[in-house]
Amino acid sequence: MCGIVGIVSNQPVNQELYDALLVLQHRGQDAAGIVTCEGDRLNLRKDNGLARDVFDTKHMLKLRGNMGIAHVRYPTAGSSSSAEAQPFYVNSPYGITLAHNGNLTNSKEIEKELFAQDRRHINTDSDSEILLNVFAHELDEQVQSLTIEPDDVFRAVEKVHKRCRGGYAAVAMIPGFGVIAFRDPNGIRPAVFGTRESADGQPELMVASESVALDTLGFARVRDIEPGEAVIFTMDGRLFHKQCAESPRRSPCLFEFVYFARPDSIIDDIFVHKARLRMGQMLAKKIQREMADEQIDAIIPIPDTSRTSAMALAEELGVRYAEGFIKNRYIGRTFIMPGQTTRKKSVRQKLNPIDIEFKGKNVLLVDDSIVRGTTSRQIVQMARDAGAKKVFFASAAPAVRYPNVYGIDMPAAKELIAHGRTDDQVGEWIGADRLIYQDLEDLIEAVQKKGKAYVDRFDTSVFDSDYVTGDVTPEYLQALEDARNDDAKSQRESSSRINIVGLHND
Numbered sequence: 001m002c003g004i005v006g007i008v009s010n011q012p013v014n015q016e017l018y019d020a021l022l023v024l025q026h027r028g029q030d031a032a033g034i035v036t037c038e039g040d041r042l043n044l045r046k047d048n049g050l051a052r053d054v055f056d057t058k059h060m061l062k063l064r065g066n067m068g069i070a071h072v073r074y075p076t077a078g079s080s081s082s083a084e085a086q087p088f089y090v091n092s093p094y095g096i097t098l099a100h101n102g103n104l105t106n107s108k109e110i111e112k113e114l115f116a117q118d119r120r121h122i123n124t125d126s127d128s129e130i131l132l133n134v135f136a137h138e139l140d141e142q143v144q145s146l147t148i149e150p151d152d153v154f155r156a157v158e159k160v161h162k163r164c165r166g167g168y169a170a171v172a173m174i175p176g177f178g179v180i181a182f183r184d185p186n187g188i189r190p191a192v193f194g195t196r197e198s199a200d201g202q203p204e205l206m207v208a209s210e211s212v213a214l215d216t217l218g219f220a221r222v223r224d225i226e227p228g229e230a231v232i233f234t235m236d237g238r239l240f241h242k243q244c245a246e247s248p249r250r251s252p253c254l255f256e257f258v259y260f261a262r263p264d265s266i267i268d269d270i271f272v273h274k275a276r277l278r279m280g281q282m283l284a285k286k287i288q289r290e291m292a293d294e295q296i297d298a299i300i301p302i303p304d305t306s307r308t309s310a311m312a313l314a315e316e317l318g319v320r321y322a323e324g325f326i327k328n329r330y331i332g333r334t335f336i337m338p339g340q341t342t343r344k345k346s347v348r349q350k351l352n353p354i355d356i357e358f359k360g361k362n363v364l365l366v367d368d369s370i371v372r373g374t375t376s377r378q379i380v381q382m383a384r385d386a387g388a389k390k391v392f393f394a395s396a397a398p399a400v401r402y403p404n405v406y407g408i409d410m411p412a413a414k415e416l417i418a419h420g421r422t423d424d425q426v427g428e429w430i431g432a433d434r435l436i437y438q439d440l441e442d443l444i445e446a447v448q449k450k451g452k453a454y455v456d457r458f459d460t461s462v463f464d465s466d467y468v469t470g471d472v473t474p475e476y477l478q479a480l481e482d483a484r485n486d487d488a489k490s491q492r493e494s495s496s497r498i499n500i501v502g503l504h505n506d
Helices: 014-023 057-062 107-116 127-142 150-163 211-216 254-260 272-290 307-317 340-350 374-385 423-430 440-447 474-484 486-494
Strands: 002-008 031-038 041-048 067-073 088-090 096-104 166-174 178-183 192-197 203-208 220-224 229-234 239-243 298-301 325-327 351-353 362-367 390-395 434-437
Touching: 002 014, 002 096, 002 166, 002 178, 002 229, 014 031, 014 057, 014 067, 014 211, 041 057, 067 096, 067 166, 067 178, 088 127, 096 107, 096 127, 107 127, 127 150, 127 166, 150 178, 150 229, 150 239, 178 203, 192 211, 203 211, 203 229, 211 220, 254 272, 254 440, 272 307, 272 362, 272 434, 272 440, 298 307, 307 362, 340 351, 340 374, 351 374, 362 374, 374 390, 374 423, 423 434
Parallel strands: 298 362, 362 390, 390 434
Antiparallel strands: 002 067, 002 203, 031 041, 031 067, 088 096, 096 166, 166 178, 178 229, 192 203, 192 220, 229 239, 325 351
C-alpha cells in the first residue's frame, strides 16, 4: 500500500509535496520520496523511513521547481531496500519519473518482454519500475516529433492498459510537459484530483491517493480519476483527460474503506466516515440477532480505525461506549510492520488498557478487521488481565481468508488466522468468549451509497477470493505466498542490492 501525490503550481512545490506526504503517511511508512522539476533539471530525494526522517532543510532547499511528484511506500513487491524507494526515473525518452500505488499481477511476463522486445533493463524487483518502463517505451513509440502532445500520452496509456494487469494508480512527470496520472481499468486503487487558483489567478492542479491531501493544501476536489482514465496537468495550467481503457469497470478495493483510508477522505464519491458509521450500524444488527443472550456492559474500540464503527455500534445497541485503551502514537501500525517477531513485540508497546473500564465487566472489543490474529489475541488477553469478566470481540469486516494481490501487503494465506478456520475456531484462538464478524453483504451495503450506482462492484477478494481482474490462478497465489511469507521477507531484508541512481539524490 502506498500514497502518491503530484502538483503543478506557479510557486515552489517542495513544501506542499512534503505536507501532502505527512497527510498520507498512513499509506506507507517504509520509504518516502520527492522529485521536483526545475526547467529541464530533475531534483530527487528518496530514502527509507518516515517522511519527517527522510527530508530535512538541506534536502528541501535542493528540491526546487514548480512541478513535482511524491510517494510514501510500504513494499508489497520487491524488498524494502532504499533502492526501491520511489519515485523511479528513466532517462529515455525525455526523462520520466513515476510513482505508483498498487501491484501488477503479470509483472514477471512484462519484465521478460521489456528485455527481449523493448531492450529495457529493470534494475530492481519493484513492479513500479516495470510500469514506468512500459509507459516510457509506449510513449516513445507514439511521439512523432520533438514535441509531446496530450494525444501521444493518451495513446501510450492505452498501451499500458493493454499490457499491464492488476491494480495501479500512478502519477508520472515529464520535464517541459507536465504531470500525468492514470488508474487501472478496474479502478482498484484510489486517485483523486483537484484545482486551486494561485494568488495571481492562475490555475494550479493536484492529484493524490486520497482527497484529504487536497483539503489540507487548499485544493478543491474535482472528482476521482475514472477507472482506465488518464489525466494530464500541463506546466501552463491546462487540464486534459481521456478514457484510455476499452471496458472500464469501477471496482474499488473494499478494504480501503475498512482500514486504510483516513475517515476524512472521499474515495470514489463515498465518504469513508459515513461508510464506517454504517458498518457499525450493520454490525449492531447482527450482534442483536446472535448475542441476545449476552449482557454487554461496555463497547471498547481498538484504536484508531475502528472508533467510528464502534461509536455507531454502541449507539445502535444502546450500550455505553468507552475508551479502554490508550495508544502510544509514536509506535507505527503493527499491521504494516514487516516480520512477525517485531509485530508481537510492538502491541504491548503500542496499547495500554485503562483498568477501570474492564474490571468486572463484560466488554465488547471492536476492531476494523482481523488479519493475522496475533494482535487481537494479545488485546483480548490485555482486557482479561485488566479484570474483564467476559471479553467479546467484533470485527467490522468479514473474515480475511485470502491474500491481497493488488497492492496491500497482506500475509501469505497460511499466515491469515481465518484461512482454513471457522469463525468459532478463530474466536477460540484469539481467546474471545464470542467472536462476531461482519457479513460481506452487510459490509458492501454499508460502503455502497444507497440509491446510487457510482461503484459497479467492489474488489472483495480478501474475503471471498473473487479477484476482479480474472487472471489470478492458484499457481500465482502460490508464487505470491512463497514471496510474501515471513521467512522470504527476512531473507530479502538481509540481502543488499546495488542502488544505481541517475538523479541528484542527496
